[in-house]
Amino acid sequence: MTFGVGSTLRGLAALGLALCGAAFAGKAHQHGVARLDLAVDGGTVTIAVEMPLDALVGFERSPRTGAERQAAAAALARMRDGAALLRLDAAAQCKLVEARVEAPELERPAAAAPNGDKGDGHADLDATYTFACAQPARLATLEVGLFDAFRRVERVEVQAALPQGQRKAVLRRSAKVVQLAR
Numbered sequence: 622m623t624f625g626v627g628s629t630l631r632g633l634a635a636l637g638l639a640l641c642g643a644a645f646a647g648k649a650h651q652h653g654v655a656r657l658d659l660a661v662d663g664g665t666v667t668i669a670v671e672m673p674l675d676a677l678v679g680f681e682r683s684p685r686t687g688a689e690r691q692a693a694a695a696a697l698a699r700m701r702d703g704a705a706l707l708r709l710d711a712a713a714q715c716k717l718v719e720a721r722v723e724a725p726e727l728e729r730p731a732a733a734a735p736n737g738d739k740g741d742g743h744a745d746l747d748a749t750y751t752f753a754c755a756q757p758a759r760l761a762t763l764e765v766g767l768f769d770a771f772r773r774v775e776r777v778e779v780q781a782a783l784p785q786g787q788r789k790a791v792l793r794r795s796a797k798v799v800q801l802a803r
């Protein structure tokens with residue numbers, strides 16, 4: 622990696638603040654609605670995605686059948702493919718350097734779940750992607766591929782921490798591009 626660790630940490634700190642803000646809103650997630658927090662810091666772009674498992678696979682507990690296990694594995698594989706899901710401007714020359722995807726409910730068999738995993742609660746997938754961009758000044762758009770990858774996603778609520786300030790946007794199937802330039 623050629624970018625500075627300090628700059629990555631600052632990006633993550635900015636992201637952390639944005640995520641805390643969301644958490645303090647204290648609202649349970651809404652099925653069909655994903656959150657996306659983006660921070661640009663120098664050549665580092667950090668993107669955090671929070672998705673209700675319902676939007677991913679249609680259930681929010683550990684898989685119980687072979688078909689559910691297959692759906693879970695396919696959804697996790699799609700989420701790990703950050704470069705396909707999050708398409709930053711080609712001109713900015715960004716490369717995905719790390720993708721972290723966490724969805725404990727999907728990653729363990731139902732039998733291994735504590736207390737029998739009754740499946741009456743809500744559960745999310747959390748993913749964090751780090752991109753290193755050679756030409757960050759040319760970063761003008763982000764096309765979000767979550768709608769194409771998951772048909773149950775209806776809305777993506779975006780918060781962006783950009784060099785020129787904070788920005789919010791709501792994406793829908795008919796409008797899946799975030800404007801990042803002024």
Ligand SMILES: [Zn+2]
Pocket residue numbers: 650652673674675681742743744
């Ligand atoms: Zn739910």
